[in-house]
Amino acid sequence: MRTSFVFLFVAGMGLLAAQTQRNPAARWDQIYLNQDAKVPVNPSTLVLETTANLKPGAALDVGMGNGRNSIYLARKGWKVTGVDISPAAVKQASQEAAKLKVEFDARAGDIERMDLGRDRYDLILCMYIHMVPIKNARKLIEALKPGGLLIVEGHHADVQSLGLRPVSGGPPGYMTNQLVRAFERLRILRYEDRTMQAEWSNGPEGKAPIVRLVARKE
Template identity: 35%
Template sequence: MEHGHGHGRPMTADEVRAMLEAPAWDERYGGEELVWSGFPNPQLVAEIDDVEPGRALDVGAGEGADAVWLARRGWAVTAVDFSAMALKRIAEHAAEAGVQVTTEQADVRDWAPPRGAYDLVNSQFMHQPPEVFGPLVTRLAAAVAPGGHLVVVGHHPTDLDKPEIGRPPVEEMLFTAEDVAARLDPGSWEVLAADTRPRQLIGMDGEPVTAHDAVLHARRRA
């Protein structure tokens, strides 16, 4: 069972906004310990486990657990993050796993992946202010090839009602699956999942707690 936070305490809104800059993540990833669990995000596994491998883009890739999992399953993976230390960790973890992952340093706030280049675009818990997040989803969707998949997962706003989960108080940076789906043209996309899914965590008080993930999985029509 996962811990519901990676900070030792809930982050303040100001601390969250500071984490929107690369130096903060370079510092965080610069220690010796893993920041995250090292396991792939469960909603990615649930949605993509049976999908035939192709070209994958993992955006906001962190320490690379999703990218390495995809590479092990035969995907040709490009992992993108704005933190140089994150990319270093991804390269190390890929080497340890004996797989190839291409890394690219980019800031998603002003970056656009090549259009139609990927059979899977994966974005897990990459929370941004609304004025950044909406256009980013549009750019990520544009990078999906015909017949390809878009998976976007985040913390659901209802988690804020449970202080024991430790979510930071920035409701405007959380989203629902329906928020993401609304940015996709129904004529071009088939929504395979737009769910609010429960997930068991260990809360700030050390006790089990149910959190909720917003899960959007859509396939571009061929």
């Protein structure tokens, strides 16, 4: 009986793993519901640096996670829409915003199935959501207002060759200059490709090959 139970348990765990691989929302729910997961809670350094002197406007945070950047921007006066594929992450973001008495529009959904409109946002964030910006480059560009900024940060694909595990599903990260090519219609203000302290990383001492892009719609 004990052997049968162990077999059924292992088989069940294997089925769960297969299901979460096919269902990204479930996979990210597991991460955000895991109290031991090293999920970033502070606003991104790149977001802090880039928005420090910007006049608040309308912002879209794609893959907002627990709302660390959305809440920061909302507290600075931005009108923020945060979208994430994980309902668990959206719930955490909403609860934290309520605790801090901050208002922003938190939505659970897949950005690839959403209508982002045209000339709607002054700022769009895409932080550690590999390939989502690449697949939706045209949609993101159209959603930016003239003069609007796009901020992207994520792992370089080299994390795989170095034996590091990226946090997002699918490809391990961006190839060199892949973001520059995808957003060539924008004016590239900043592009970095270097090993540095990572916000999401399983590398030694938290360091990993990171790609950063800041671009403006003319």
